[in-house]
Amino acid sequence: MCINLSDLIEIMPQIKILRVSESFTSNVYLIGQDAYLVIDTGLYAHNLIDAMKKSNISLESLQNIILTHSHVDHIGGLNELVEKTSADVSIHESEANYVEEGDKEATAAALFSLPLQGTPIARKLQDGDIIRFDEFVFEVLHTPGHTCGSICLYEKEARILFSGDTVFAHGSFGRTDLPPGGNSKDLVNSLERLAELNIDILAPGHMDVVNNGQSHIKKSYETAKIYL
Numbered sequence: 036m037c038i039n040l041s042d043l044i045e046i047m048p049q050i051k052i053l054r055v056s057e058s059f060t061s062n063v064y065l066i067g068q069d070a071y072l073v074i075d076t077g078l079y080a081h082n083l084i085d086a087m088k089k090s091n092i093s094l095e096s097l098q099n100i101i102l103t104h105s106h107v108d109h110i111g112g113l114n115e116l117v118e119k120t121s122a123d124v125s126i127h128e129s130e131a132n133y134v135e136e137g138d139k140e141a142t143a144a145a146l147f148s149l150p151l152q153g154t155p156i157a158r159k160l161q162d163g164d165i166i167r168f169d170e171f172v173f174e175v176l177h178t179p180g181h182t183c184g185s186i187c188l189y190e191k192e193a194r195i196l197f198s199g200d201t202v203f204a205h206g207s208f209g210r211t212d213l214p215p216g217g218n219s220k221d222l223v224n225s226l227e228r229l230a231e232l233n234i235d236i237l238a239p240g241h242m243d244v245v246n247n248g249q250s251h252i253k254k255s256y257e258t259a260k261i262y263l
């Protein structure tokens with residue numbers, strides 16, 4: 036899949052990705068047609084705001100933001116986006132406090148000397164929760180390892196997995212040496228669980244979106260078993 040940086044690119048009907056050239060920021064996914072749901076905001080809100088403008092998508096149409104975890108490269112743009120849109124924010128219950136309090140240690144903002152403001156969380160997620168948006172039904176999978184509250188979002192019908200920093204394409208996976216609660220054993224267990232799922236499109240928090248996602252995740256699991 037070839038992607039132009041800093042534009043919103045459709046990866047399947049009603050699902051777009053924003054990738055920007057700043058290396059540290061996460062991928063951002065925008066889902067919907069009249070109303071929109073965002074998965075991770077990236078480090079800076081202006082990237083998404085500019086891209087939405089370019090695609091004639093109004094800021095008011097952004098209703099929900101789901102965070103795959105609380106690291107600053109995924110949530111740095113959150114506060115500004117929420118102020119400009121009043122979107123509801125969801126994250127796994129075990130990392131909600133870090134976002135609400137703007138905890139610079141847990142979110143790794145301190146590590147990279149980045150500012151961070153607290154943002155209220157509307158919904159604290161648990162494993163097995165269902166998030167319905169438009170025609171999509173996203174199942175929340177709690178996949179600890181990269182952080183204690185990392186989640187993936189699985190859309191069974193569309194066979195797409197939004198995997199945050201738990202698993203990347205080409206047999207790669209998230210690091211386990213960062214707060215909050217990075218844990219190698221947990222990550223291997225999470226990858227084992229994900230490798231069982233029927234997935235075509237793997238839509239991770241960084242780098243490439245790929246087809247045949249299940250085979251990519253199996254490779255990640257096999258590699259993680261050896262090295263973690």
Ligand SMILES: [Zn+2]
Pocket residue numbers: 061106108109200240241
């Ligand atoms: Zn990340």
Ligand SMILES: [Zn+2]
Pocket residue numbers: 104106181200209
């Ligand atoms: Zn991360």
